[in-house]
Amino acid sequence: MNIVVLVKQVPDTGAERTLSQADHTLDREDAELVLDEINEHAAEEALRLKETADAHVTVVSMGPDSALDAIRKVLAMGGDRGIHICDDRLSQITDRRA
Numbered sequence: 001m002n003i004v005v006l007v008k009q010v011p012d013t014g015a016e017r018t019l020s021q022a023d024h025t026l027d028r029e030d031a032e033l034v035l036d037e038i039n040e041h042a043a044e045e046a047l048r049l050k051e052t053a054d055a056h057v058t059v060v061s062m063g064p065d066s067a068l069d070a071i072r073k074v075l076a077m078g079g080d081r082g083i084h085i086c087d088d089r090l091s092q093i094t095d096r097r098a
Helices: 037-052 065-077 088-092
Strands: 002-006 009-011 033-035 056-062 081-085
Touching: 002 037, 009 065, 033 037, 033 065, 037 056, 037 065, 056 065, 065 081
Parallel strands: 002 056, 056 081
Antiparallel strands: 009 033
């Protein structure tokens, strides 16, 4: 069995956050980023399944280089493989439903 867990790095809810003056996105230079709590629970569940079945856990994250920290955390927890998707064009995608 192959289990894929999608994870995202998010600003720590206890830390102060600021927006970039240039494009009003999160200023990642000053932000304290952590693995999203819900994603961490999903990774823990995947790793529990891995213990009971012949399974491999792959963790996938999309984002800047700092997203590697989220991948590394799940790998340290027992994940088998990490995939990092990084492309500057992805940051330009906006919600066009409005």
